[in-house]
Amino acid sequence: MESRRYFTRSARWVLASxxxxxxxxxxxxxxxxxxxxxxxxATGLNQQINLILLVAGLAAGPLVASIFASAxxxxxLRVTRRIPAYVFSGEPLTLDYTLENSRRWMAALALxxxxxxxxxxxxxSGSSSVTPRVFFARVPGMTRARLRWQGPSPRRGKYRFRMLDLVTRSPFGLIExxxxxxxxxxLTVYPRVGQLTRRWQFLQRQASETRRGMRHDRSAQQQEYHGLRDYxxxxxxxxxxxxxxxxxxxxxxxxxxQQNEQDLAILLDPWLPRTKVxxxxxxxxxKMIQFAATICLETCRHQGRRLLLGWTGATPGVRQGPASVKLLHELLEQLAVMRPSxxxxxxxxxxTLPPATLRExxxxxxxxxxVNLLEEAERSERLSGTAARGLMGRVVLLDASNDELTEFIQFPDDQSPNPAKPSPSSRTISPAPMIQDSDQDEVEAITEGSPR
Known part of the structure; x- marks a missing residue:
């Protein structure tokens, strides 16, 4: 055991070096x-003037003091950060930084x-790095202080925090x-979400009806089992x-x-040419990804229907399940990292779609x-000519390249009143920031038994 501890300490020392x-x-x-x-x-040495040499010797004091005082x-000192599990693109990104001063008497100044x-x-395209910075003016000994940084969130995708730098120029600002x-x-940055317009609600309602104008009804086997009751x-x-x-x-x-709403399948074709994009x-x-994220968010607010997300590519992908918060996070994470193909x-x-999705x-x-959707459906091995033509009555086809999505989705900065967002205590997630405390810094004492 002693040899192992010695080896561990030696390895840590080598890594630190x-x-x-x-x-x-x-x-x-x-x-x-x-x-x-x-x-x-140089002037004092060249002219042999003792007074100038004395001033130069005194002026060296702040340089030496800066080296040792800054160390x-x-x-x-120990600094930590607290980050949200996710953030929506376009919403404020809030980060909390805590500085803990374990010295008994000496305060931490200007950090x-x-x-x-x-x-x-x-x-x-256009993804960039974010460099948060906070300033602690004074943290007394045996206390910890917390400061909050808030700024615009980057574009969708996965981001990585690596290192934290604790910087001081104390006491004279000569050395950093x-x-x-x-x-x-x-940190996962979900796509930006907006609000679906009434025209989209009307279009979706039309697609949910059969050609006779009657709403599609499910058989009893496809209804959710609720329990038992008396005959x-x-x-x-x-x-x-x-x-x-x-x-x-x-x-x-x-x-x-009884489930009155049909299942919903969102099929995306994220096509981009190989060159000259x-x-x-x-x-x-x-815009297509933002539209799909908004539909997923609105659908998962109300449970009782199944939701499927599919996308084309070299290997097509499908994610599906009952509408829930868990499924919503999975779909938004998939949309956050979706690549063009x-x-x-x-x-x-x-x-690759389940037969029930194609049928219901x-x-x-x-x-x-x-795209010519009828030709694409007829090329499918799962759909015959009759089934492909019958599928067209339940399909909403949108072309994002023609700016066709602008009439179906709105964003808060596109309209004067901001749409109401659900409270953070509800089960469904909201595009609002997760941390909604005040921006003032907090200082608390460190007791002897508190964890560090």
């Missing part, structure tokens, strides 16, 4: 100060915390000393639960919860290029 955590940088004021000090020293200022948020993969600590973390006159004998009825000595029937095409792709067709995507669900097909 190879990866320096502190850096000294001369500030602009420090460079000017050194230039003046060097001039005084002492960063001793026994800045610098962070770096970089995209894992620049799948979205940095201590780097590894604090890795991941009532007029109940079908097929729904009697014979085992429970024999145990209780009275007839009991199964009770089902125009900015308008990239913008159409982002120059391969894949809708006919291949139709082959309302299909919302959004593409970044003009």
């Amino acid at each position: 190879l990866w320096p955590t502190q850096r000294l940088l001369w500030t602009r004021e420090g460079v000017l100060y050194i230039a003046v000090w060097a001039g005084l020293l 002492a200022m960063l001793r026994k 800045a915390v610098e962070d770096d948020l970089t995209p894992l993969d620049r799948i979205v 000393r940095r201590v780097t600590t590894l604090e890795p973390a991941l 009532r006159p007029g109940d079908s004998p097929r729904w009697i639960h014979w085992r429970t009825s024999a145990r209780l000595g009275q007839p009991m029937v199964k009770e089902f919860e 125009m900015p308008e095409q990239r913008e159409a792709l982002e 120059s391969e894949g067709t809708l006919s291949t995507l139709f082959d 669900a309302v299909l919302v097909v959004v593409s970044t290029r003009p």
Whole structure:
């Protein structure tokens, strides 16, 4: 055990030596100060004037004091960050930074915390890094202080926090000393979401009706089983639960919860050419993803229907399940990292869909290029000619390249009144920021038994 501990300590020492955590940088004021000090020293030595040499010797004091005082200022300090699990693009990004001063008597003065948020993969054109920075004016000994940084969130995708820099220029601002600590973390930025217009509600209602104008009805086998209840006159004998009825000595029937809404399938065709991609095409792709994210959010607010998200590509993908918060997070995360593709067709995507979706669900097909949906359906191995033509009555086909989505979705900055958002206590998630406390800093004392 002793040899293992010695080896562990030695390995940590070697890693600390190879990866320096502190850096000294001369500030602009420090460079000017050194230039003046060097001039005084050179003049005193050249002219042999003791008074000038005395002044130069006294002027060296702040330089030496800055080196040792800055090192002492960063001793026994610990900085941590708290980030949300996700954030919607376009919404404020809120980060909390906590500085803990474990020194008993000495306060921490004039400290800045610098962070770096970089995209894992620049799948979205225009993705950029974010560099949060907060400033702690004074943190007394044996206390911790918290500051909040808030800024605009980047574009959709996955982002990575790597290192935190604790920076001080104390006491004279001549030298900047940095201590780097590894604090890795991941942040998922969901696509921007808006509000669906009434025209979209009307269009979806039309697609939910059959050609005769009657709303599609489900068979009893496709209804959700709710429980058991006593037999009532007029109940079908097929729904009697014979085992429970024999145990209780009275007839009991199964009770089902009627689902009035059809399942919804969102099929995306994120096509972009291999070369010479125009900015308008990239913008159409982002609008398509924002539209799909908004539909997923609105659908999962109300449980009782199944939701499916499919996308074309070299390998078509499908995510589905009952409308819920868990499914919503899965779909939004998939949309956040969705890549454009120059391969894949809708006919291949139709082959990967479950038979019940092709037979029952309302299909919302959004593409970044003009497509002939009937031809794509007829090319599918799962759909015959008659089935393909029957599918057209339940399909909403939208072309994002023609700016067709603008009449179906609105964003808060496109209209004067902001749409009401659900409270954070509800089960469904909201595009509002997760942390909604005040922006003032907090200071609390560290007790002897508190964790550090």
